[in-house]
Amino acid sequence: MAGDGRHCGSCGTACEPGALYCSDCGSPLGGPPAKSLRARLPWILSGLALVAFAVAISFMIRGSTGERAEGMPPTGSIIEGTPASGGGAVDLASMSPRQAADRLFERTMRTDSAGDTTQALFFADMAVQTYGMVPAAELDADAWFHLGLLELLRGAPDAAAVHAETILAQSPDHLLAWILSEQIADGRGDTSAAEQARNRFLQALESQRSLNLEEYEQHRGIIDDQVARLTAGD
Numbered sequence: 001m002a003g004d005g006r007h008c009g010s011c012g013t014a015c016e017p018g019a020l021y022c023s024d025c026g027s028p029l030g031g032p033p034a035k036s037l038r039a040r041l042p043w044i045l046s047g048l049a050l051v052a053f054a055v056a057i058s059f060m061i062r063g064s065t066g067e068r069a070e071g072m073p074p075t076g077s078i079i080e081g082t083p084a085s086g087g088g089a090v091d092l093a094s095m096s097p098r099q100a101a102d103r104l105f106e107r108t109m110r111t112d113s114a115g116d117t118t119q120a121l122f123f124a125d126m127a128v129q130t131y132g133m134v135p136a137a138e139l140d141a142d143a144w145f146h147l148g149l150l151e152l153l154r155g156a157p158d159a160a161a162v163h164a165e166t167i168l169a170q171s172p173d174h175l176l177a178w179i180l181s182e183q184i185a186d187g188r189g190d191t192s193a194a195e196q197a198r199n200r201f202l203q204a205l206e207s208q209r210s211l212n213l214e215e216y217e218q219h220r221g222i223i224d225d226q227v228a229r230l231t232a233g234d
Contacts, residue, residue: 142215173204
């Protein structure tokens with residue numbers, strides 16, 4: 001027996017209240033005192049928040065099948081449901097942070113295209129958070145373009161501009177960066193910057209398309225729409 005907290009169960013020696021071990025024979029007197037609910041509350045809340053985040057992403061991934069928003073072809077990192085699974089749910093545990101972030105980006109764009117602004121903003125917030133979990137080495141022009149569009153949707157053109165500038169710092173003629181830059185300038189009402197972005201896009205179009213970059217293929221619809229819009233009437 002472990003004793004009653006006042007006397008050792010092994011040798012019967014009287015012990016100080018709250019003692020964990022007998023001062024005479026060293027036998028344990030009982031388990032360590034339980035932490036108060038207040039002391040454990042931060043850990044409980046953190047655990048619940050993580051569970052809620054995982055459940056929310058899992059829900060969105062399960063619901064992210066179907067038609068894509070116009071001009072938003074699939075990104076190379078996205079895992080689609082297999083025919084055996086009905087083309088539906090994708091197990092969150094099978095996806096890397098980048099794959100989950102790309103899937104949330106597509107869900108955001110599709111929801112916004114459908115006119116559901118409130119849900120689109122919710123998904124945009126989740127997508128930005130998930131991109132924040134992606135290792136820096138896995139972030140590329142495609143991811144920064146996604147983040148720029150997400151930040152524009154969230155009404156944060158300055159944050160979007162950071163992502164456009166990140167792309168341009170590595171590739172000054174990148175077509176997606178100039179598309180993003182034009183949208184940022186339009187959002188700010190900066191007609192001069194918007195015109196510059198359009199001109200830079202057209203000047204770089206031929207040479208950049210010859211590079212056959214993966215992100216250009218993935219976003220072919222957006223690029224083609226930009227070309228059609230800027231060359232209409234030529």
